[in-house]
Amino acid sequence: MTFRDRTTNVDALRSWRGDVEADYIYTTGVAGERFFTELRDTGRILAAHCEACERTYLPPRMYCEKCLGPLSDWRPVRGPATVEAVTIASVDAHGNRPPEPEVWAVLRWRGIHGGLVHRLAVPPKQAKPGLKVHPVLRPAGSRVGNITDILYFAP
Amino acid sequence: MRKVACIGAGMTLFRRRLQETPKEMCWEAARMALDQAGLEIGDVDAVVFGSAPDAFDGIHMKGENVLDACGGIGRPYVRVFTGGGTGVFSPIAAYWHVASGLFDCVLVVNEEKMSSCQPHPQSVFGHIWDPILDRPLKPNLVWIFAMEMNRYMTVHNVRYEDVAAVAVKNKRNAVGHPCAQLADPHITVEDVMNSEVMAWPVHRLDISPPSDGASALVVCSEEFARTHRIESPVWFAGVGWNIDTTFWTDRDLYFPEYLANAAKIAYKQARITDPRRQIDFAEPYDPFDYKELHHMEGLGLCKKGEAPRLTREGVTQRDGDLPTCPSGGLLGVGNPIAATMGIKVGELYLQLSGQAGQRQIPHEVRTGVTNAWGDLMQFSSVVVMRA
Numbered sequence: 001m002t003f004r005d006r007t008t009n010v011d012a013l014r015s016w017r018g019d020v021e022a023d024y025i026y027t028t029g030v031a032g033e034r035f036f037t038e039l040r041d042t043g044r045i046l047a048a049h050c051e052a053c054e055r056t057y058l059p060p061r062m063y064c065e066k067c068l069g070p071l072s073d074w075r076p077v078r079g080p081a082t083v084e085a086v087t088i089a090s091v092d093a094h095g096n097r098p099p100e101p102e103v104w105a106v107l108r109w110r111g112i113h114g115g116l117v118h119r120l121a122v123p124p125k126q127a128k129p130g131l132k133v134h135p136v137l138r139p140a141g142s143r144v145g146n147i148t149d150i151l152y153f154a155p
Numbered sequence: 156m157r158k159v160a161c162i163g164a165g166m167t168l169f170r171r172r173l174q175e176t177p178k179e180m181c182w183e184a185a186r187m188a189l190d191q192a193g194l195e196i197g198d199v200d201a202v203v204f205g206s207a208p209d210a211f212d213g214i215h216m217k218g219e220n221v222l223d224a225c226g227g228i229g230r231p232y233v234r235v236f237t238g239g240g241t242g243v244f245s246p247i248a249a250y251w252h253v254a255s256g257l258f259d260c261v262l263v264v265n266e267e268k269m270s271s272c273q274p275h276p277q278s279v280f281g282h283i284w285d286p287i288l289d290r291p292l293k294p295n296l297v298w299i300f301a302m303e304m305n306r307y308m309t310v311h312n313v314r315y316e317d318v319a320a321v322a323v324k325n326k327r328n329a330v331g332h333p334c335a336q337l338a339d340p341h342i343t344v345e346d347v348m349n350s351e352v353m354a355w356p357v358h359r360l361d362i363s364p365p366s367d368g369a370s371a372l373v374v375c376s377e378e379f380a381r382t383h384r385i386e387s388p389v390w391f392a393g394v395g396w397n398i399d400t401t402f403w404t405d406r407d408l409y410f411p412e413y414l415a416n417a418a419k420i421a422y423k424q425a426r427i428t429d430p431r432r433q434i435d436f437a438e439p440y441d442p443f444d445y446k447e448l449h450h451m452e453g454l455g456l457c458k459k460g461e462a463p464r465l466t467r468e469g470v471t472q473r474d475g476d477l478p479t480c481p482s483g484g485l486l487g488v489g490n491p492i493a494a495t496m497g498i499k500v501g502e503l504y505l506q507l508s509g510q511a512g513q514r515q516i517p518h519e520v521r522t523g524v525t526n527a528w529g530d531l532m533q534f535s536s537v538v539v540m541r542a
Contacts, residue, residue, distance in 0.1 A: 010172040010270070017273070020213055026286040036287075058404075059288055065400070085309070085408060087301030088355035093277050093293070101355075104298050106306070106404055115404035117302075118292065124355070129309045148291045 028145075031062040034074065040145035043137050047112055049073040058114045080132040081107040081115070081153060088124045103127045107153060121152040131155060156254040160380045160388035161246070161504040161540065163192030163373035166497030169336045169366040169489030172270040177212050180369035181266045182224035184497070188262065188371035192385065199373075200258040201231040205245030205265040207238055207492035207529070210279040212268045225264040239442065239529030240396070241265060241493040243536040246500045247394045249374040250538075254391075259379040266369040267491035276365045283531060297362070299532065301354035303408040304445040308356065310409040311460030313448075315356060319347035320466050321444035322360050322486050328473060329483020331513030334497070336366055336489035347444075363442045366489035370497025372504065387508035392522065393427070393539040395420030401531050414453030414526055414535035421524075422455070425539040430455040430524070434539070436477065436506065436516055438499045438525035441484040450526055451479060453535065478516050481506060492529075499525040500538055507542040 028036055031048065038046050048060035048071040055066060056075065064071055084106040091097055101124055108115040120127055121136065133153040143149040165187025167173070167180050175183065181204075189195060202225050204218050214220045218234030225232070237244040242265060249261040269276040280296040307313065322342075329338035342360075350360040380388045397416035399406055406412070418430070427433045439450035448462035456477060457465055465471055471479040482488055482502035485495055503523040505511040526537045 010174075013174050018213065020210070020215060024286075028287045032287050059402075085302040085306035087298045087305060087357070088352075089295060089298050089301075090352045090354065091295075091297070093281055093295040095275060095277075104294075104302070106302050106408070108404065113405060114402055117289070117294070117299075117403060129305070146291055147288055 031060050035060050036145035039149050040143040043140065044076040045135065046074050047077050049075055055113045056111060058109065058112045058116065077109045077112055079110060080134050081109050083120065083127070083129055083131040083133060084108050084115070085129055086120065086127045088127060105153070107133065118150060119152040121154040157256055158377040159250050159253045159374060159391045160377065160385070161372055161374055161391070161500065162380055162385045162388050163188040163194070164371070164497065164501040164504050165191060166334055166370035166494065166501060167368050168334050169368040169491055169494070171364070171366060173268070173367040177214065177217060177266050177268045178221045178224035180268065180367065181221045181264050184369040184371035185225055185262060185264050188373050192373040194260070194373060194383070196226040196262070198383070199226060199230065199260050199262045201252055201261045202227040203245050203249045203252065203261060203263045204232065204234045205241040205263065205493045205496065206234065206236070207241055207267055208279060210282070211272050211276055211492070213271045221264070221266060226262055231258070237396070237529050237534050237536060238531065239492050240527045240534045240536045241529060242495040242499050243525055243527035243538055244396060245493070246372055246374065246496060246538060247396060247536055249372070250391050250394050253374055253376050260373065260375040263372045263374060263496070264369065265371070265493040265496040267494050268367045269365040269491060270367050295354065297354045297357055299403060300443055301357045304356055304443065306408040307445055307449060311463070313460070313463045315348065316344050317463035317467050318445045318448065319344045319361065321441065321447045322347045324466070324472060325441060325447070325480045325484040325486040327487070328481055328514065329487025332483045332488050334368070334489070335483055335487055337364055338483060338487050357443065361444045363485035363490035366491040368489060368491035368494040368497070370494045370501055372496065372500060387510070389504045389507040390541045391538065392541045393421035393423070393425030394537065395424070396534070396536040398530060398534040401533060406533070410459060411449055411453035411528070411535065413533055414450060414528070414537070415455065417526070417535045417537045418454050421537040421539050427539065431457060431477070434522050434524050435520035436481060436523050437479045438482060438484070438502050438523065439479055440499065440526050440528040441480055441486050442490055442528070444486060446528065447479060447484070450528065454524055454526060454537070473514070474517050481511070481514050481516055483514070495527065499527060500540070503538070503540045507540055
């Protein structure tokens with residue numbers, strides 16, 4: 001069906017290195033502006049509520065994905081987040097091993113559609129689904145309005 | 156709609172760092188598929204090309220770059236894209252080209268050259284995340300799969316050994332595949348369990364390798380197959396596709412709803428009401444071992460949480476009651492994203508026409524199903540085929 005004997009050593013072939021040069025600027029958007037400004041200034045995590053669909057979105061959006069109506073009812077999430085799934089990352093995207101494995105999790109809040117993926121500050125052995133955690137933020141003066149204003153989640 | 160057949164398949168070797176350019180790989184696969192069908196490009200009315208992100212090959216708008224090698228010049232030619240779902244989606248596009256009555260014979264070519272991307276194609280995945288919410292956290296693609304695997308294993312209380320058994324089965328099945336990159340006749344569950352932990356619970360051998368490769372199919376109408384005296388046409392019995400939300404946190408990761416929805420469409424068309432009984436074998440998409448289990452359940456081939464047991468009991472072995480990934484799958488043959496068409500729809504064609512050689516399922520098979528999984532891991536395409 002095909003040939004088995006072919007070189008797979010690219011250095012032995014005529015080859016060259018190149019790149020696709022492109023740089024970008026991203027805006028946080030209308031909903032993102034409000035979400036991150038609130039996180040920076042008050043430390044609150046806001047969700048957006050659709051009255052018609054009885055759904056509260058985190059991360060908040062300016063529209064409801066179900067009815068495509070506009071969303072204007074913003075409310076902070078309450079109570080601890082629950083860890084739904086975890087991973088313990090031993091290798092980064094470049095194949096390098098960080099000094100300590102990093103724990104990452106899918107986090108959910110009661111009554112909220114969606115949630116966040118973020119870092120967990122617990123030893124790997126304690127990283128289990130079902131754990132209740134709270135966000136730990138940078139000190140008020142040093143927040144910049146970015147998702148990394150949340151340093152991690154901890155019990 | 157008209158009946159549509161697959162009448163030829165071809166694929167290149169799946170490897171890292173092949174010398175061939177994307178065009179050259181496309182040509183090789185296209186030539187093989189035409190030769191198998193006993194046709195020339197002059198017999199082809201239209202061409203469908205499928206590939207995942209341009210960033211792998213490093214050629215922006217690569218569909219145009221490979222056009223000449225696919226026989227697309229002067230013909231209706233279209234590129235379709237559903238990320239990793241493209242491997243089963245471009246045959247669906249070819250299906251509707253023919254079923255609609257617009258064309259009688261369509262060549263489908265899928266290609267990916269992942270090794271061009273330096274230092275590793277993983278770096279391209281760094282740019283699929285939301286630039287505001289996700290990217291500042293420097294997410295790694297494997298984490299997300301690891302969390303999905305963790306959720307699946309948590310909900311169903313699945314043992315890791317039963318997940319690793321999928322990698323063992325597929326890498327062993329790939330021994331009979333002439334294009335295979337990671338076939339291993341001696342691999343054991345212990346080998347998988349003892350391989351390097353990438354992002355717990357995912358180990359290195361739970362993951363399919365990035366590959367270079369291309370594959371091609373020839374798809375035609377019933378009348379075309381008859382007038383060209385095609386000996387073993389294999390029929391498209393049903394097709395479907397579906398997509399869920401892009402937000403990981405908006406889904407319960409333990410079950411692929413998007414796949415269940417896609418399968419529902421395909422099964423309705425194929426008049427399948429009891430997939431476990433009416434389907435003889437499957438090629439579920441297996442870029443990770445747990446995904447084969449996930450996809451068997453999404454395809455309705457077993458109850459939710461039951462796939463690990465079927466694997467443990469040998470039901471999914473090539474000589475079992477429901478062979479899955481008899482090709483060797485992505486875990487054994489390799490994962491040049493869109494080009495996995497050759498081991499998914501391509502394998503259905505080869506098995507159902509009795510041309511799978513060493514990999515042929517030893518008992519008679521009449522109906523097969525396959526799926527691919529893609530976009531931002533929220534999409535599935537499904538094809539059911541019959542001999």
